[in-house]
Amino acid sequence: MAETYRIAVVGDWQSVMGFRALGLETYPADTREEAREIIHRLAKENCGVIYLTEQLAAGLEDVIARYKDELRPAIILIPGAEGSLGLGRKAIQSAIERAVGADIL
Template sequence: MSEYKIAVLGDRDSVLGFRALGLEAFPAETVEEARRILHNLAKENYAIVYLTEQYAAGMAADVARYKDELTPAIILIPGKEGSLGIGMANVKSAVERAVGADIL
Protein backbone atom coordinates (compact mmCIF):
# COMPACT_ATOMS: atom_id res chain seq x y z
CA MET A 1 0.00 0.00 0.00
CA SER A 2 1.41 3.37 -0.98
CA GLU A 3 1.39 6.44 1.21
CA TYR A 4 -0.58 9.50 0.30
CA LYS A 5 1.15 12.86 0.20
CA ILE A 6 0.10 16.43 0.95
CA ALA A 7 0.95 19.36 -1.34
CA VAL A 8 0.69 23.13 -1.06
CA LEU A 9 0.22 25.00 -4.35
CA GLY A 10 0.30 28.75 -4.89
CA ASP A 11 2.62 31.69 -5.32
CA ARG A 12 6.17 31.26 -4.00
CA ASP A 13 5.83 33.59 -0.99
CA SER A 14 2.64 31.88 0.18
CA VAL A 15 3.77 28.24 -0.06
CA LEU A 16 7.46 27.95 0.74
CA GLY A 17 6.93 28.27 4.51
CA PHE A 18 4.89 25.06 4.47
CA ARG A 19 8.06 23.06 3.79
CA ALA A 20 9.00 23.63 7.43
CA LEU A 21 5.88 21.65 8.34
CA GLY A 22 6.94 18.73 6.17
CA LEU A 23 4.54 19.46 3.33
CA GLU A 24 5.62 19.50 -0.29
CA ALA A 25 5.45 23.03 -1.69
CA PHE A 26 4.76 23.68 -5.36
CA PRO A 27 5.27 27.35 -6.17
CA ALA A 28 3.70 28.57 -9.41
CA GLU A 29 4.30 31.84 -11.21
CA THR A 30 0.96 31.97 -13.04
CA VAL A 31 -2.54 30.53 -12.81
CA GLU A 32 -1.83 28.49 -15.95
CA GLU A 33 1.25 26.94 -14.35
CA ALA A 34 -0.75 26.24 -11.17
CA ARG A 35 -3.42 24.54 -13.31
CA ARG A 36 -0.82 22.21 -14.87
CA ILE A 37 0.71 21.43 -11.48
CA LEU A 38 -2.72 20.68 -9.97
CA HIS A 39 -3.54 18.16 -12.70
CA ASN A 40 -0.13 16.52 -12.28
CA LEU A 41 -0.62 16.26 -8.52
CA ALA A 42 -4.03 14.67 -9.07
CA LYS A 43 -2.39 11.97 -11.24
CA GLU A 44 0.21 11.31 -8.56
CA ASN A 45 -0.35 10.09 -5.01
CA TYR A 46 -1.54 13.35 -3.42
CA ALA A 47 -4.51 12.99 -1.10
CA ILE A 48 -4.69 16.67 -0.14
CA VAL A 49 -3.74 19.77 -2.09
CA TYR A 50 -3.81 23.08 -0.27
CA LEU A 51 -4.37 25.75 -2.93
CA THR A 52 -4.18 29.51 -2.42
CA GLU A 53 -7.47 31.32 -2.96
CA GLN A 54 -5.84 33.76 -5.36
CA TYR A 55 -5.01 30.96 -7.81
CA ALA A 56 -8.24 29.08 -7.12
CA ALA A 57 -10.19 32.16 -8.23
CA GLY A 58 -8.71 31.75 -11.71
CA MET A 59 -9.09 27.97 -11.75
CA ALA A 60 -12.71 27.47 -10.66
CA ALA A 61 -13.46 24.86 -13.35
CA ASP A 62 -10.31 22.92 -12.50
CA VAL A 63 -11.06 22.92 -8.78
CA ALA A 64 -14.68 21.88 -9.46
CA ARG A 65 -13.44 18.95 -11.54
CA TYR A 66 -12.02 17.30 -8.39
CA LYS A 67 -14.83 18.32 -6.04
CA ASP A 68 -16.58 14.95 -6.11
CA GLU A 69 -13.43 12.84 -6.49
CA LEU A 70 -11.97 10.92 -3.57
CA THR A 71 -8.51 12.37 -4.18
CA PRO A 72 -7.17 14.90 -4.18
CA ALA A 73 -9.16 16.88 -1.67
CA ILE A 74 -8.52 20.52 -2.56
CA ILE A 75 -8.50 22.83 0.44
CA LEU A 76 -8.40 26.57 -0.24
CA ILE A 77 -6.14 28.66 1.95
CA PRO A 78 -5.47 32.42 2.03
CA GLY A 79 -2.40 33.55 0.13
CA LYS A 80 0.05 36.28 1.05
CA GLU A 81 -2.53 38.92 0.03
CA GLY A 82 -4.98 37.63 2.63
CA SER A 83 -8.30 35.84 2.37
CA LEU A 84 -10.72 36.35 -0.49
CA GLY A 85 -13.45 34.49 1.42
CA ILE A 86 -13.60 31.70 -1.18
CA GLY A 87 -12.34 29.00 1.18
CA MET A 88 -14.86 29.87 3.88
CA ALA A 89 -17.67 30.00 1.32
CA ASN A 90 -16.72 26.48 0.19
CA VAL A 91 -16.71 25.21 3.77
CA LYS A 92 -20.11 26.82 4.37
CA SER A 93 -21.52 25.22 1.22
CA ALA A 94 -20.18 21.79 2.18
CA VAL A 95 -21.67 22.06 5.67
CA GLU A 96 -25.04 23.10 4.22
CA ARG A 97 -25.00 20.06 1.90
CA ALA A 98 -24.05 17.72 4.75
CA VAL A 99 -26.38 19.11 7.41
CA GLY A 100 -29.16 20.53 5.27
CA ALA A 101 -29.02 23.98 6.86
CA ASP A 102 -26.66 26.90 7.30
CA ILE A 103 -25.23 26.42 10.78
CA LEU A 104 -22.21 28.68 10.25
Protein backbone atom coordinates in the same frame (compact mmCIF):
# COMPACT_ATOMS: atom_id res chain seq x y z
CA MET B 1 -0.69 -2.43 3.88
CA ALA B 2 -2.32 1.01 3.77
CA GLU B 3 -1.45 3.28 0.91
CA THR B 4 0.14 6.62 1.83
CA TYR B 5 -0.80 9.87 0.16
CA ARG B 6 1.18 13.04 -0.22
CA ILE B 7 0.19 16.53 0.88
CA ALA B 8 1.07 19.46 -1.37
CA VAL B 9 0.73 23.24 -1.26
CA VAL B 10 0.28 25.23 -4.49
CA GLY B 11 0.48 29.01 -4.63
CA ASP B 12 2.79 31.94 -5.09
CA TRP B 13 6.32 31.48 -3.77
CA GLN B 14 5.87 33.74 -0.74
CA SER B 15 2.73 31.89 0.35
CA VAL B 16 3.98 28.30 0.00
CA MET B 17 7.58 28.35 1.20
CA GLY B 18 6.64 28.40 4.89
CA PHE B 19 4.90 25.05 4.45
CA ARG B 20 8.17 23.43 3.37
CA ALA B 21 9.41 23.75 6.97
CA LEU B 22 6.43 21.62 8.01
CA GLY B 23 7.49 18.85 5.64
CA LEU B 24 4.83 19.46 3.01
CA GLU B 25 5.63 19.42 -0.68
CA THR B 26 5.52 22.94 -2.08
CA TYR B 27 4.79 23.93 -5.66
CA PRO B 28 5.22 27.63 -6.40
CA ALA B 29 3.07 28.81 -9.30
CA ASP B 30 3.22 32.27 -10.84
CA THR B 31 0.16 31.85 -13.05
CA ARG B 32 -3.16 30.05 -12.94
CA GLU B 33 -2.11 27.95 -15.93
CA GLU B 34 0.96 26.73 -14.01
CA ALA B 35 -1.25 25.92 -11.02
CA ARG B 36 -3.73 24.08 -13.26
CA GLU B 37 -0.96 21.86 -14.66
CA ILE B 38 0.52 21.21 -11.21
CA ILE B 39 -2.87 20.21 -9.75
CA HIS B 40 -3.64 17.80 -12.59
CA ARG B 41 -0.16 16.25 -12.29
CA LEU B 42 -0.46 15.86 -8.51
CA ALA B 43 -3.88 14.23 -8.91
CA LYS B 44 -2.35 11.63 -11.23
CA GLU B 45 0.60 11.08 -8.86
CA ASN B 46 -1.45 9.94 -5.86
CA CYS B 47 -1.58 13.19 -3.93
CA GLY B 48 -4.25 13.04 -1.23
CA VAL B 49 -4.53 16.70 -0.24
CA ILE B 50 -3.70 19.85 -2.16
CA TYR B 51 -3.74 23.18 -0.35
CA LEU B 52 -4.32 25.93 -2.93
CA THR B 53 -4.09 29.67 -2.31
CA GLU B 54 -7.35 31.54 -2.76
CA GLN B 55 -5.68 33.98 -5.16
CA LEU B 56 -4.98 31.18 -7.67
CA ALA B 57 -8.25 29.40 -6.92
CA ALA B 58 -10.17 32.50 -8.00
CA GLY B 59 -9.42 31.60 -11.62
CA LEU B 60 -9.49 27.82 -11.33
CA GLU B 61 -13.13 27.13 -10.55
CA ASP B 62 -13.27 24.48 -13.28
CA VAL B 63 -10.31 22.57 -11.80
CA ILE B 64 -11.73 22.73 -8.29
CA ALA B 65 -15.12 21.54 -9.55
CA ARG B 66 -13.44 18.67 -11.43
CA TYR B 67 -12.06 17.17 -8.21
CA LYS B 68 -14.79 18.32 -5.79
CA ASP B 69 -16.65 15.01 -5.77
CA GLU B 70 -13.57 12.80 -6.19
CA LEU B 71 -12.14 10.88 -3.26
CA ARG B 72 -8.75 12.47 -3.91
CA PRO B 73 -7.20 14.85 -4.12
CA ALA B 74 -9.05 17.01 -1.65
CA ILE B 75 -8.42 20.61 -2.69
CA ILE B 76 -8.49 22.93 0.29
CA LEU B 77 -8.37 26.68 -0.22
CA ILE B 78 -6.07 28.70 2.02
CA PRO B 79 -5.35 32.43 2.24
CA GLY B 80 -2.24 33.56 0.39
CA ALA B 81 0.36 36.06 1.54
CA GLU B 82 -1.98 38.87 0.42
CA GLY B 83 -4.67 37.74 2.87
CA SER B 84 -8.00 35.97 2.58
CA LEU B 85 -10.52 36.48 -0.19
CA GLY B 86 -13.15 34.51 1.75
CA LEU B 87 -13.24 31.70 -0.83
CA GLY B 88 -12.09 29.02 1.61
CA ARG B 89 -14.84 29.87 4.07
CA LYS B 90 -17.44 29.87 1.27
CA ALA B 91 -16.26 26.43 0.12
CA ILE B 92 -16.49 25.01 3.64
CA GLN B 93 -19.91 26.57 4.16
CA SER B 94 -21.16 25.09 0.89
CA ALA B 95 -19.84 21.62 1.80
CA ILE B 96 -21.55 21.80 5.20
CA GLU B 97 -24.82 22.87 3.63
CA ARG B 98 -24.68 19.90 1.22
CA ALA B 99 -23.92 17.48 4.06
CA VAL B 100 -26.33 18.83 6.67
CA GLY B 101 -28.97 20.42 4.49
CA ALA B 102 -28.79 23.81 6.17
CA ASP B 103 -26.41 26.68 6.80
CA ILE B 104 -25.16 26.11 10.34
CA LEU B 105 -22.31 28.61 10.19
